[in-house]
Amino acid sequence: MSRLRIAMIWAVTVILFWPILWMVMTSFKPPGEYVSTSISILPHAPSLEHFRQIAADGILGKVMNSLIVTAGAAILSLLAGFPAAYALVRMRLPARLDKAFLVFVLLVKLAPPLVLAIPLYQVLRGVHLLDTLGGLILVYQVYTLPFAIWMLLGFVRDVAPSYEEAAVMDGAGLGYRLVTIVLPIMAPGIAATFILLTILAWNEFAYALLFIQTPSHFTLPTYIATLITEDETFWGRLMAIGLVASLPILTILAFFQRHLVTGLAGGLK
């Protein structure tokens, strides 16, 4: 491939990555610098001022809320999704229940979240989970559970049934086989699914906006939304928060890029 072509590829990549670079740089710029008409993105006098300020504003609480909801939603989805995926692939379900369930899972995965918002609000109010992180973990299953089942189906198919057949001969029960044979073999697939579920829940906005009212229960995306206004230009602070909210995800992308890239394409197909 010619030099010119490689130079062009890098130029395109840098242009498309520029907004993220701008976010990172702006979070280190002191206030006088980011509200200028300069197009330079390097901070002349890098400062941690914005990070100190967002720490004082209580960003840590929002990070904790996001962590709790994200971990809770992902774990609950794996707990319910793994046995379901196993049963759908390996066992005989009565009367085409498997096909019907699969289509349903796919439809839920594709439906706009807002269409369920009003009745879900009533459901949450009914079980007294409105405005709680537990309630959010529960409603996130609308996004994460179908996704988990869909991803895990593929990974269960990759486990050769012969491993289990030997254990069946020895009289091992289903629960024992699932935990000691299937689960360890599927560990990489479960990890990949967990990571993608984490990204999904970490970034969710609509339900967090509608079902959480108390500011101390806000997750990072809803917190950021309250700071985006037409007139304010606290961009240093906003980008510092954006960086804090993105760092875990960008780190995961850097470390697991190969799995993640195939997972992103595969999981959505």
Added chain:
Amino acid sequence: MTRSRNQALLLILPAVAILAFLTLYPLGRGIALSFFSTEYGFEGAKFVGLRNYQDLFSDRFFTRAARNTVQFTLLATLSELALGLALALMVNRPFPGRSVVIPLLVAPFVLSTMVVTAIWSAWMHYDLGYLNNLLRAMGLDPVPWLFQPDLALYSLVLIDLWQTTPIVFLILLAGLRGIDPEIYEAARMDGASPPFMLLTITLPLLLPHLLLAGLLRSIDSFKIFDKVFALTGGGPGQATETLSMYLYRLGFRFFEIGMASAVAMIMVAIAGGLAAVYALSILRGGRA
């Protein structure tokens, strides 16, 4: 056999229970609510049959939101397919640094939509935004990205293009890898030019992936809510109000629960139609 069947049901039960409680039941409730007229909240509902639906179709706010949503969906999907295809063709052949370039190109897709919105709210600021700074540096006039009604929807498309093209890129890249290199080899022997090969080999063989990516993106952009909510609130005027945004305002601002539920059911019908096409193509082709 019955024992294993019972075991299977037991394994699938938690997932079925959660989804029934959180999707089937609310969906049923939503359908029911759409036939009621409610005064300020859930109490005092009155059965009105199809009147909510009739009212909606003569409501110019609703028709405007529907038009905006269709326009946004088409523009976003087509531009993302074009850019995603260009990027996939660009990095398909190996080159030094490829393993760095791909994650950099994918990065916008893994960011939270709210972080993306925060970045672009700063970039599209009229007086101090980075985009207008760039334009001024090139000696051009600044652009009122979000203030001008004719332009605001296109600005949202631009943001969506930046954020979600990576998923189209990944799907098409996977598709390109599945094409046998020998086909190109044979065509080259016959003296075919690269543009000719693109049109007669690559695009036809990539068609299933293009359709899949296009369907996926149209289903997804049809939902658009987060960016509109945080960036324009549907404005200026009604220029960027989408169906999700309109549903939000009706249900959670004006507490027109019955009316909002009718909007929701119309959206379910449209999204369900798109999703059914998608589901069929996936189940027929097996999971790629």
